[in-house]
Amino acid sequence: MYIPSFDDVLAAEARIKPHIRRTPVLQSDYLNALTGAELFFKCENLQEPGAFKVRGASNAVFGLSEAQAARGVATHSSGNHASCLSYAAMRRGIPCHVVMPSTAPQAKKDTVRRYGGKITECAPSTSAREETFAKVQAETGGDFVHPYNDPRVIAGQGTCALELNSQVPDLDAVIAPIGGGGMISGTCLTLSNIAPNTKIYAAEPDQADDAARSFRAGHIIADDAPETIADGLKVPLKDLTWHFVQSHVSDILTASEPEIIDAMKLIWKRLRIVMEPSSAVPLATILKNPDLFAGQRVGIIITGGNVDLDRLPWQ
Structure with missing residues (x-):
């Protein structure tokens, strides 16, 4: 670690x-x-x-090498990290895939989509979020930017x-x-x-x-x-x-x-x-x-x- x-x-x-x-x-x-x-x-x-969360998301996105950035980024989030990672990815011109709980506020989902993030919804639990994310990352190959860890x-x-x-x-x-x-x-x-x-x-x-x-x-x-x-x-x-x-x-x-x-x-x-x-x-x-x-x-x-x-x- x-x-x-x-x-x-x-x-x-x-x-x-x-x-x-x-x-x-x-x-x-x-x-x-x-x-x-x-x-x-x-x-x-x-x-x-x-x-x-735009601070941490931007640090992760703009710290990627060109080869890493070409595959885009991926995360799971209740909303704000998803929005901020989508924003940073949009500014760098790379894809962003996000797993969000179905209960996340509509305002946060709208913000993710406005910045070009692609949302996959999941049940509102930590375990469901992590299980769904594992599938999304396997499919996309995006660099995992954890919301906090x-x-x-x-x-x-x-x-x-x-x-x-x-x-x-x-x-x-x-x-x-x-x-x-x-x-x-x-x-x-x-x-x-x-x-x-x-x-x-x-x-x-x-x-x-x-x-x-x-x-x-x-x-x-x-x-x-x-x-x-x-x-x-x-x-x-x-x-x-x-x-x-x-x-x-x-x-x-x-x-x-x-x-x-x-x-x-x-x-x-x-x-x-x-x-x-x-x-x-x-x-x-x-x-x-x-x-x-x-x-x-x-x-x-x-x-x-x-x-x-x-x-x-x-x-």
Whole structure:
């Protein structure tokens, strides 16, 4: 297992610069007063494909040799990685094959197709996803870009914390959602090298809390098909992301479905940006644990903004 280094993050930063946006950091006096902390929202929902995963996907796609690229890329994803890999593949002019659960939001399927990705649907479980993907990859021969358990992807995601640190130095803590752990792993990789005193927290739904249970048990616990409105956080940790989580994360906090919805509404209303349920989980956990963050400067990574506007979780 190759564990990416901070040099890989710096190489990724140079490689992906032409293909991603340097996203803004927003603040809200209202949310600062509500939480008792100074919050800095890193808006990865404003990437062109609508999610932070364009960083890791672009690093993987543009790091391929010409021979590798000719066969295209392939992956399985609940949506955002599929969209972002399709986007990066389109920019390089190569094929992209994606396995997606049938329950993935229509908005995410539409985005994949808009960027030229070819979708094969599967049942909404991790096992079905991986079984279907094995068949698709065997047929296409595309380079497998795992949604999170891939050194190239983790190094690419690490560029987000690199940007955030340059925009808002001296943060006391950074918190991001955790599903498979790609963003958290990249955040750990970067901050452990450039801001070792910044604590790293992960946020997860109560109804898909396998990472939190893994963290407390000291080994990976994988749920096959959890049910939560935070559709981007249903996948389990893998060996590579687990390495970073157990080495650098201070704690994994959880929030209920109603708490996630309330946080999502607050961000839509107070920051005036569109973001998806998965992205609301960090704020929900801060609101639930005010004493943990009171008086601190906290970076919050808003990971994505691809929502089906006809099926919002409070409708």
